[in-house]
Amino acid sequence: MSFEDGIRKVVPYVAGEQPADRNIIKLNTNENPYPPAPGVQTALRELADRSAELRLYPDMNAAPLTAALAKKYGLDPEQIYVGVGSDDVLSMCFLTFFNTGKPILFPDITYSFYDVWADLYRIPYIQVPLDENFDICADGYLRDNGGVIFPNPNAPTGVEADPQTVEKIIAGNPGSIVIVDEAYVDFGARSVLPLLDRYENLIVVQTFSKSRAMAGMRIGFAMASPGLIRALKDVKFSFNSYTMNLPSILCGAEAVKDDGYFREITAKIVSAREDFEEKLRGMGFVFRNSKSNFVFARHPDISGDELFEKLRGKNICVRHFGRPRIREYLRITIGTPAQMEAVTHALKEILEER
Amino acid sequence: MSFEDGIRKVVPYVAGEQPADRNIIKLNTNENPYPPAPGVQTALRELADRSAELRLYPDMNAAPLTAALAKKYGLDPEQIYVGVGSDDVLSMCFLTFFNTGKPILFPDITYSFYDVWADLYRIPYIQVPLDENFDICADGYLRDNGGVIFPNPNAPTGVEADPQTVEKIIAGNPGSIVIVDEAYVDFGARSVLPLLDRYENLIVVQTFSKSRAMAGMRIGFAMASPGLIRALKDVKFSFNSYTMNLPSILCGAEAVKDDGYFREITAKIVSAREDFEEKLRGMGFVFRNSKSNFVFARHPDISGDELFEKLRGKNICVRHFGRPRIREYLRITIGTPAQMEAVTHALKEILEER
Numbered sequence: 001m002s003f004e005d006g007i008r009k010v011v012p013y014v015a016g017e018q019p020a021d022r023n024i025i026k027l028n029t030n031e032n033p034y035p036p037a038p039g040v041q042t043a044l045r046e047l048a049d050r051s052a053e054l055r056l057y058p059d060m061n062a063a064p065l066t067a068a069l070a071k072k073y074g075l076d077p078e079q080i081y082v083g084v085g086s087d088d089v090l091s092m093c094f095l096t097f098f099n100t101g102k103p104i105l106f107p108d109i110t111y112s113f114y115d116v117w118a119d120l121y122r123i124p125y126i127q128v129p130l131d132e133n134f135d136i137c138a139d140g141y142l143r144d145n146g147g148v149i150f151p152n153p154n155a156p157t158g159v160e161a162d163p164q165t166v167e168k169i170i171a172g173n174p175g176s177i178v179i180v181d182e183a184y185v186d187f188g189a190r191s192v193l194p195l196l197d198r199y200e201n202l203i204v205v206q207t208f209s210k211s212r213a214m215a216g217m218r219i220g221f222a223m224a225s226p227g228l229i230r231a232l233k234d235v236k237f238s239f240n241s242y243t244m245n246l247p248s249i250l251c252g253a254e255a256v257k258d259d260g261y262f263r264e265i266t267a268k269i270v271s272a273r274e275d276f277e278e279k280l281r282g283m284g285f286v287f288r289n290s291k292s293n294f295v296f297a298r299h300p301d302i303s304g305d306e307l308f309e310k311l312r313g314k315n316i317c318v319r320h321f322g323r324p325r326i327r328e329y330l331r332i333t334i335g336t337p338a339q340m341e342a343v344t345h346a347l348k349e350i351l352e353e354r
Numbered sequence: 355m356s357f358e359d360g361i362r363k364v365v366p367y368v369a370g371e372q373p374a375d376r377n378i379i380k381l382n383t384n385e386n387p388y389p390p391a392p393g394v395q396t397a398l399r400e401l402a403d404r405s406a407e408l409r410l411y412p413d414m415n416a417a418p419l420t421a422a423l424a425k426k427y428g429l430d431p432e433q434i435y436v437g438v439g440s441d442d443v444l445s446m447c448f449l450t451f452f453n454t455g456k457p458i459l460f461p462d463i464t465y466s467f468y469d470v471w472a473d474l475y476r477i478p479y480i481q482v483p484l485d486e487n488f489d490i491c492a493d494g495y496l497r498d499n500g501g502v503i504f505p506n507p508n509a510p511t512g513v514e515a516d517p518q519t520v521e522k523i524i525a526g527n528p529g530s531i532v533i534v535d536e537a538y539v540d541f542g543a544r545s546v547l548p549l550l551d552r553y554e555n556l557i558v559v560q561t562f563s564k565s566r567a568m569a570g571m572r573i574g575f576a577m578a579s580p581g582l583i584r585a586l587k588d589v590k591f592s593f594n595s596y597t598m599n600l601p602s603i604l605c606g607a608e609a610v611k612d613d614g615y616f617r618e619i620t621a622k623i624v625s626a627r628e629d630f631e632e633k634l635r636g637m638g639f640v641f642r643n644s645k646s647n648f649v650f651a652r653h654p655d656i657s658g659d660e661l662f663e664k665l666r667g668k669n670i671c672v673r674h675f676g677r678p679r680i681r682e683y684l685r686i687t688i689g690t691p692a693q694m695e696a697v698t699h700a701l702k703e704i705l706e707e708r
Contacts, residue, residue, distance in 0.1 A: 001529040003555040006454040006500055007585045010592040018411065035406035044402035044601075051398055052389035054570040054605075057372065057563070084438060087594045100360040116593045146360055175355040201357040209411070216408035216600040231361045238364040239470045240441045246570040247398075247601035251408075 013116075017317055025342055027333035028317040030184075030294050032213035034268070034336075037261040039254030040214070047250055054246055060237060062244040068256040069221055073193060078226040081233060082252070084243050086183055086207035086220030090149075091117050093203060093222060096235040097177040098123045102146030107136060109325055111155045111181065123147075130154070134288055136161045138168040148173055151181040153189050156321060156331045158290030160189040167192075170199045177228070179203045184292035186211035186262075188270050193223065200225050210293055211266050212255050219244075219252045269293050273334045279344045283351060287329075298328040299351070307350065314346045367470075371671055379696055381687035382671040384538075384648050386567035388622070388690075391615040393608030394568070401604055408600055414591060416598040422610040423575055427547060432580040435587060436606070438597050440537055440561035440574030444503075445471050447557060447576065450589040451531040452477045456500030461490060463679055465509045465535065477501075484508070488642055490515045492522040502527055505535040507543045510675060510685045512644030514543040521546075524553045531582070533557045538646035540565035540616075541688075542624050547577065554579050564647055565620050566609050573598075573606045623647050627688045633698045637705060641683075652682040653705070661704065668700045 017028060062082045070077040083089035094117040098104050101124070106114045108127040118125040128140035134157040141148050148169060153160045170178045170192070178201055180192045185206065193204055208219035222232060236243075255262075273290060280287060280297055287297035298304060304327050308320035311330075319331040332343065371382060416436045424431040437443035448471040452458050455478070460468045462481040472479040482494035488511040495502050502523060507514045524532045524546070532555055534546045539560065547558055562573035576586065590597075609616075627644060634641060634651055641651035652658060658681050662674040665684075673685040686697065 001454075003451075003527075003529055003531050005529075006451055006531060007582075008450050008453050008589050010588050012588045013591045013593075013595055018413070029411055031411065032409045034409065036408050040408065041402050041405040044398055044405055048395050048398035048402065051395040054390050054394065055386045055388065055567040057383055057385065057569040058572070059372070084597050084599075085594075088597065091594060096362050097357075097360055099362050100355075113593060120593050173357075175357055175359075177357050177360060213409040215411040215596075218412070218596060218599040228361075234364050234366040235362050237367045239367075239467060239474050240439075240445060241367055242569075242572060243438050243442065245438075245572040245599065245602055248599055 019317055021315075023315055025316045025335065025339050027335050027339065027343065028319045029215075030210055030292075030333045031215050032210060032265065032269070032293070033334075033339065034213055034265040036213045036251070037255045037258035039258050040251045043251045043254040044247065047247060057242050058244060058246050058249060060241055061233075062249045064253040065219070065244070065249045065256070068253040072256050072259065073223060075196070075223060076226065079196075079223055079229055081222040081224075081229045082244055083220050083222075083236075085209060085218040086181070086205050087113060088218075088243070089205050089220040089222050090179070090181060092232060092236050093179055093205070094118065094123060095121050096232050097179075097203075097228075098147040100146040102144060104147040104149065105141050105143075105145045106149045107154060109134065109154070109157060111151050114149060130157070134159050136165060138165045138172065141169045142172045145173070145176055147177045147179070149179040149181060151183060152192065153184045153291045155184065155292070156294070156296050156319070156326070156329075157288060158184070158292040158294055158296045159288045160291040163190055167195060170195060170202050174201060177201050177203060179205060181205050183207045184210060186266050187273070187291060187293045189291035196223060196225070200227070203228060208252060208255065212262065213265065214252070214255060217248050217251055219248050269334050272337050272340050275337070276334065276340045276344065280347075283347060294331050294333045296329050296331050298330070301354065302351070304328040304330055310350045311343075311346060314349075316343055316346055373671055375669075377669055379670045379689065379693050381689050381693065381697065382673045383569075384564055384646075384687045385569050386564060386619065386623070386647070387688075387693065388567050388619040390567045390571075390605070391609045391612035393612050394605045397605045397608040398601065401601060411596050412598060412600050412603060414595055416603045418607040419573070419598070419603045419610070422607040426610050426613070427577060429550070429577060430580065433550075433577055433583055435576040435578075435583045436598055437574050437576075437590075439563060439572040440535070440559050441467060442572075442597070443559050443574040443576050444533070444535060446586060446590050447533055447559070448472065448477060449475050450586050451533075451557070451582075452501040454500040456498060458501040458503065459495050459497070459499045460503045461508060463488065463508070463511060465505050468503060484511070488513050490519060492519045492526065495523045496526045499527070499530055501531045501533070503533040503535060505537060506546065507538045507645045509538065509646070510648070510650050510673070510680070510683075511642060512538070512646040512648055512650045513642045514645040517544055521549060524549060524556050528555060531555050531557060533559060535559050537561045538564060540620050541627070541645060541647045543645035550577060550579070554581070557582060562606060562609065566616065567619065568605070568609060571602050571605055573602050623688050626691050626694050629691070630688060630694045630698065634701075637701060648685050648687045650683050650685050652684070655708065656705070658682040658684055664704045665697075665700060668703070670697055670700055
């Protein structure tokens with residue numbers, strides 16, 4: 001027997017390209033084109049002055065960050081759980097809440113890590129098809145299950161579920177935890193947060209990586225009843241007590257406090273998205289209106305593959321998923337107005353060259 | 355059925371107390387009494403100037419940090435894996451390497467998370483007893499197994515295994531991965547790193563939380579053959595691609611580069627430990643010489659419980675584990691010479707009061 005027999009076999013993840021060339025227009029990983037709130041810079045300077053504190057373990061409960069989030073969202077600090085990006089938070093939710101042995105339910109076209117975490121924790125799952133317009137249909141989620149999760153707006157479609165559908169799924173599953181993954185909610189969609197008071201089975205997950213322009217700091221968070229947050233912390237602390245480092249706790253708190261800046265940059269992105277959607281329509285692209293910081297579109301005259309390659313040839317990086325139902329689509333992150341103008345120009349050229 | 359049926363049941367972890375009162379002498383979680391290397395402060399200032407970069411996802415491979423570690427330890431960057439503290443690294447090693455279904459082996463008295471991770475990933479395990487002097491005996495590890503892990507120096511005993519024992523365990527298990535957890539190695543113990551060239555089944559794990567005075571930054575790392583590191587990354591990236599945030603990557607790299615400072619503070623701690631051990635001996639304490647940044651000691655005339663409480667009453671926080679074989683012992687972190695003098699004084703008072 002060799003020691004290699006015990007090594008776990010996985011399909012390695014292929015992340016969106018992170019080009020080193022600064023001339024490339026990078027619209028492939030839904031990053032924010034604007035810097036984080038100015039308070040983040042101040043917090044880093046202050047941390048430099050107190051860097052001796054780094055010798056100590058950080059606060060397990062990340063109190064300054066949790067308190068800032070509680071205040072912003074009108075919740076109790078005991079209703080907030082923070083983690084190393086929303087991937088960490090979601091993965092911990094799978095581990096904590098999906099233990100009945102019954103299959104969990106999520107859309108067939110959705111965030112690509114749900115099936116990975118289910119496999120990792122040996123949770124059976126059923127992928128519920130979106131309808132032909134990429135809409136989530138409540139009926140598919142009203143069957144016996146071990147839990148439900150879906151993003152709203154959905155990824156990579158950018159489509160927002162209507163609030164009635166969302167509530168029907170939550171209300172129709174009193175025996176299951178329902179996780180609404182709101183990674184992209186701040187770009188014009190309606191959050192399910194107001195329902196938290198009425199449904200004890202609801203967990204809302206958000207992230208600092210998109211609307212707060214802090215992908216490099218790795219912060220995500222869950223909001224739910226104190227009981228569910230306690231369960232999440234118990235599981236997390238039982239095997240890895242300290243994961244939020246001091247810079248993320250302090251800088252995250254400062255970012256949350258600056259609501260004006262947050263509104264300003266999200267409004268700019270929404271406006272750039274609407275302009276870009278108008279241009280896309282004019283060029284004959286097919287897509288659902290997005291409520292996220294990206295547009296998911298196809299063109300009837302050119303394949304997703306070809307369009308992806310031609311944009312790459314013009315130094316524009318977008319995302320293409322070679323999967324069933326969506327292989328003709330590109331996911332284009334909304335950047336600055338100047339970047340979107342460059343993309344529009346490139347798309348026009350590509351279409352005219354044909 | 356209630357949604358609560360699917361919630362994972364765990365025994366919540368009880369961490370070492372983190373007292374808010376700054377007058378307390380905190381010697382309970384093996385933190386370093388000195389600040390991180392000066393370069394860490396500089397790196398935070400520079401990051402403040404470039405805080406706009408936080409909008410981007412960090413480098414998955416944490417290249418600047420990996421490169422600095424490779425250079426310091428004379429390895430190839432492909433032989434280094436970094437994670438969010440050594441808990442994150444070790445947990446990922448369990449998940450990646452211990453998949454044969456056979457029991458893994460670790461000491462009966464050892465780091466308290468090994469059995470937790472084994473339970474979490476449903477890995478069977480056997481706890482191999484230390485001998486009556488708290489020494490690891492190679493023979494217990496030379497049986498059919500699914501992997502081996504032990505700390506060297508061991509925690510919470512502080513005892514270093516002799517190099518022959520360590521090599522015997524590694525050489526005797528060509529069919530298993532052997533992980534040597536060197537969290538405390540920099541305080542005078544001999545690292546197994548020189549054996550990496552000769553044993554393909556060896557993984558060495560270290561941390562920034564102790565000797566590099568950066569518990570608040572959460573950085574740990576594994577060193578092994580490129581093949582094992584590749585396997586570790588494949589598993590990790592398959593379900594959580596980005597966990598090392600930009601501050602940890604940049605500050606970690608600067609800390610590693612300053613070897614002079616590293617040697618200076620570890621030498622100070624070793625010297626304070628040797629002085630303290632002499633005082634303990636003088637007071638009649640029983641302990642093995644430590645090669646870590648703590649001393650694990652008992653006194654024949656007073657129970658571990660009582661001594662712990664009495665020190666706490668004098669505003670000195672140490673660690674007491676209420677477990678078989680070690681309940682009469684206290685684990686006392688080595689702080690500054692002034693702190694160790696205060697502890698010595700307190701211990702003398704407690705013993706004289708009896």
